[in-house]
Each structure stands twice: as C-alpha cells, then as structure tokens.
Amino acid sequence: MPHRRFTVLVVDDTALFRQRIIRLLNDQHIHLIFQARNFEEAISCIQNATVNLVLLDISMPGKSGIQLLKLIKSRYAAIKVWIISNHADEYYKQVCMSAGADHFFDKSLDFEEIEHKLRTIGNEMQTTEIAK
Structure with a gap:
C-alpha cells in the first residue's frame, strides 16, 4: 500500500x-504544501x-476565513483547520x-506553539514512514 x-x-x-509558515513546514519535512491568498483560491x-x-487566517479580501472554515467543515469534514489570526x-x-x-492561534503571540504543533506533525509523519 503506497x-x-x-x-x-x-x-x-x-x-x-x-512564506514563513511554508519555511516551518519544510523544516518539518512536510513538502506537499499549497498556498492561497483568498477564499476562491483556497476552494479551488x-x-x-x-x-x-x-x-x-480570518481576514482576507472578499470572503472571510470564518466563511471558508464553515464551508470546509460542512463539505470536507476530514480536513483539519487551524485558525492563525491577529x-x-x-x-x-x-x-x-x-x-x-x-485549533486557534494568535498570529502575533503563539508562533512558538504553531512551530511546536507543526514539529509534532513532522515527527508523526517520520515515525509512520519509518514503521512502514
């Protein structure tokens, strides 16, 4: 099984x-990363x-992150959503x-906690890969 x-x-x-978040993800060996600037790009x-x-993020041009969160949770319930906002x-x-x-993170104050959570995901992925 792949x-x-x-x-x-x-x-x-x-x-x-x-870019800052992507750098953190890459540091944790999470390399399949997509990015979007707004609601429409994210849905696509x-x-x-x-x-x-x-x-x-909550604040974006056009529709808000809260609207996107609600849509994701109603249509794609398996996707985890972390809010990172000012x-x-x-x-x-x-x-x-x-x-x-x-999860809900304060963009200004909780960056270390975000790093910790991403590190945990990276470690879990490596452990899963090693176990295979």
Whole structure:
C-alpha cells in the first residue's frame, strides 16, 4: 500500500506570512504544501487536491476565513483547520471554535506553539514512514 502524503494548505493574504509558515513546514519535512491568498483560491485548491490541514487566517479580501472554515467543515469534514489570526480576542476564538476549528492561534503571540504543533506533525509523519 503506497504511503499517503500529508498535505497542507496555507491560506493568508500576506505573502510574507505564507512564506514563513511554508519555511516551518519544510523544516518539518512536510513538502506537499499549497498556498492561497483568498477564499476562491483556497476552494479551488481543496477541490483539486487532497488536503489534510488548512492553516487559515480570518481576514482576507472578499470572503472571510470564518466563511471558508464553515464551508470546509460542512463539505470536507476530514480536513483539519487551524485558525492563525491577529483577530485573537475571545469573540473570534469562540466563533471559530464553534464553527469547527481544530485549533486557534494568535498570529502575533503563539508562533512558538504553531512551530511546536507543526514539529509534532513532522515527527508523526517520520515515525509512520519509518514503521512502514
């Protein structure tokens, strides 16, 4: 049985942030990475590729990350969604968690925690690969 690759979609309208996250993912040997700047690009990616994890910002031009979160959870329930946003007050956290977010991170304060979670995923992937 062939190894199923772990894929990540990074959705953020800020290129610099996407690059920073992609660098972290590559450091954890997660190399199947897609990126999108907005709702429409993200949906196109999800429809055309197998995505395991979406790293999603709330504020984007056009439709919001919250709208995308709700759509993903209603149509693609197996996809994990981590919200990574500067809108980190309790209101947004509650809205996102109620809509099905798997984690909620403050983009400014929780970057080390994001790194830790990504490292955990990278380690799990390597352990799975070694066990095969």
